[in-house]
Amino acid sequence: MPHSSSSVLPVGRYAYDAVDKNFLKERVAQFKEQVARRVSGALTEEEFKPLRLMNGLYLQLHAYMLRVAVPYGVLSASQLRTLAYIATRYDRGYGHFTTRQNIQFNWIKLEETPEILDILAETEMHAIQTSGNCIRNVTADQFAGAAADEVLDPRIYAEILRQWSTLHPEFTFLPRKFKIAISGSPKDRVAARFHDIGLMARQGEHGRPVFEVYVGGGLGRTPVVGSKLRDDLPEEDLIAYLEAILRVYNAFGRRDNIYKARIKILVQALGVDKFLEHVNAEFAAMDRAKYRLPDTLVEAIRARFGHPAFEPAGDAAQQLAQHRLADSAFSRWVDTNTHPHKQPGYIAVTVSCKPAGGIPGDVTSEQMTVLADLADTFSFGELRVTHLQNVVLGHVRQDKLYQVWQTLEQNGLGTANIGFITDIIACPGLDYCALANARSIPIAQKLSERFASATLQKEIGALRLNISGCINACGHHHAGHIGILGVDKRGQEAFQITLGGASDQDVVSIGQILGSALSEDETVDAVARIVDVYLARREPGEQFIQTCRRLGTAPFKDAAYAIA
Template sequence: MSADILIRDDVLPAVRSVGTYTYDQIDRVFLRERIEQFKDQVARRISGELTEDEFKPLRLMNGLYLQLHAYMLRVAVPYGTLTARQVRALARIAREFDRGYGHFTTRQNIQFNWIRLEDTPAALEVLAEADMHAIQTSGNCIRNVTSDEFAGASADELLDPRVHAEILRQWSTLHPEFTFLPRKFKIAISGSPQDRVAARFHDIGLIARPDVNGRPLFEVFVGGGLGRTPIVGTKLRDDLPEEDLVAYLEAILRVYNEFGRRDNIYKARIKILVQALGADEFRQRVDTEFVAMDRARYRLEPALVQAIRNRFGVPAFEPEGNASALLMEMRQKDRAFDAWVRTNTHAHRAPGYISVVVSLKPAGGIPGDATSDQLDMLANLAERFSFSELRVTHLQNVVLGHVRQDRLYEVWQALSEAGMGTANIGFITDIVACPGLDYCALANARAIPIAQKLSSRFADLELQREIGSLRINISGCINACGHHHAAHIGILGVDKRGEEAFQLTLGGSGEEDASIGQILGPAMSEDDAVDAVARLVDFYLVRRNDEERFLDAYRRLGTAAFKDVVYAPA
């Protein structure tokens, strides 16, 4: 696949909104044809002409899973960016075809857990009308490429990764050579020195930065992952030039596709291949493939990259004026507002603007869930305050990327009235959790109830501020969809003699100091696990140095000290 067919800028219509890539007519015709094809396949399944085994690979190609109680439709949100129009389409699907809500995932996608099979084609048509789809959200292919939720807005950003995320989306979608990989494959890309995408826990993780001439370079990590065998990725390259990005990733995928194991589902990931070959041999095989390629066909010329960059548009930022002063004035007048600003905003590159993180983690709530009414409200806020654009985070929250500082108080009031003004981003109740045994047939235990109990246990915002930065992630099984290995406190649901039980891990991190959480000890009941987390937090508050984070205190004091808090006899 040559670079010149990656970017079809000559047939694209004018940009309708800022921050999202506009589909062209080729994309739209393809989606319509895919829906008609799937409509026929659904009819044949309902009539009995297709068995479930025959239908399974067909539905997975369209993002449709059969879960514990019903079908689930997973919708792709490329690099986590949505227009207000697209969010309204999601709200419509939740309202008309589901039970009134959707669930945002750690892959920046959204899932609908109660879709009826016969309604699926109609739901896909609603998506297509908004230039959305569910393709490659399942199956052994390259999944949704994820990116930094503050891309193109953050003050600390070195390079906007959305442009290259879009290039990778186009390159990977229905790639004929990589449609049937040994296992699913996940790519993440960030343009900030702070890793906000867990790059080191992906099959391929990319950290972008400019060279001395301002041209992009990429740090390339490969073979990271969680699940049954958690591994921090290996750095393959430190200075991959932009022009070779697609060619080099193609070389990595070819090596994996050729040598990755297909005889054992548990050993079929690229992380296992990298470990089996060793980093040096894997790098050598990739380099050999890379050198042998006709790289001219894959080269990303500056003009091609600029064509994609232009399709994102540039927000019409207003002059700063007295926006910052007005924000400070409102913060001084309202302590609750000030506390929310401290936790739920992120510094913007444009003077007078700020990014807002909307928490989907109210006290006692289900992490990542948003009702149809809340989705509509978020779309309204995006139109009024953020150039009609929203972002989804891999931590199951959403972001209004470009808000005027002097309008921030209006945003907060609207969110608070809708029950979405919780000031807890980065705190102990900003919990990440998979759907668990409430929905998933693979799970051993429910993740949602223990998340709700922990959220309620630590609901007091003053206590959360005293605890400071502390990440809890929960998975209902060893597949680790809740990324528990990458949390300061991870919770894994296990089957203990037919009963749900929970195992604690400590010391994980998904950021630039990536580490894998270590198992603390034997699994325990749900209520005992909640009590154990409370004892760990109390111990940390007593033993920490000054403003030391929980993670840093754990690393300093060691596992044994924390283990005694949970398991030592009273």
């Protein structure tokens, strides 16, 4: 297996010290013992289940699935090589990037899991709290530390929250799972208001950040847009305030019905004002000094993050312009798959993991190795997994971009479709998942083929298409401009269409169901007709979601059910 011997701090993520590494070893040893107790019968399957889930191990339809944590989505090249090795050695040669910026392996054997966790620990990785009724992987903006519009780096705080929530003694047996996202840019790229807690960081007075705190958002069976609890939470109170929210949730959240156990249901039941009263009462009663997050501590964490050593821009921008003039396919890819960088001469790249007809988020071992090599050569050894199931190379010099694209092209990773209709989010669905009602992957592949034409996609423009195989909404269908939900219709797989959801930018909304469920092929045709309505009736410069909001669902519904 691959090894990293570099003593330089890893760019974009926290570098473990000896104590952190020892902690991971202790965690693996603990899990080995738990597996042994399960095998001996000392633990029942009911008792073992939450223990294995807290180590990211699910029992799916055909095999165990292991979900590996990628804190705030950031991976070092050496870590991605380790994941490639695991995919080859212990799985079937591929992995699947998830909407929580993690990666999961679908064909894992229980008895090999402790060994895999050992290997992960070697490169400072683990599967801790990627499942279970605890605080899950904290997600952050995929352009953190790179985006031109960034106010501050959210990853420092995501790391602080990751550490604080790790084996938290009070919050490891919550009513239900708990998801936190944090953005350091005024433009919300983390869907903060669709999280149990969403944090929007901005610069406060005296040079220290403050946080807007949203609570009770989420998708699933009951999609809810989160409510704002605080506008200006000081940095030093971040941990204390989150403790207060979690305590109220742990004490009062419902435990009699798992479908009503998320914090959003509690916030709705109490009303946000009453909920806030409870949180404020708890916060006021707390020993704030004990839970204080001093700026020295924040800076100590920041000091363990590596930073890219940027070079002067030189003529990088001019070279990129020349490359674009010379190659129109490259130029189209630059249009869709790059994001402005705050450093002159650099650019952030989103590598699409959604080729025409492919499985959204699936990447082979070979592709992982290619991406790791590209990161080492062109992006300071750092990559990010996005919550839209793509991979970001955060810091590419503009004059090297053409080379990066050529390598991506040669390896099936050069699809120019970021933000377009084929940049589909899809959950694993009934092909793997024990909860699913319908297969998400085949319909995603059909839609991806249907709209594969580069010209057509560009004509359609920004359109988010999200697919979930069941009401649990892992594919975030409610947040899609067009959402597709797999249902069971009298024993047959069928699909409902939702319209008008959005989780980005200024307006957050939940998609509305258009009508009764259709078959897979009917759904693909209905989506095509919905898109035709948009193309026919849009006003100049209007994006799909804007046309939906202006016209309402009626004309789209008529089109969707016109022939079917």
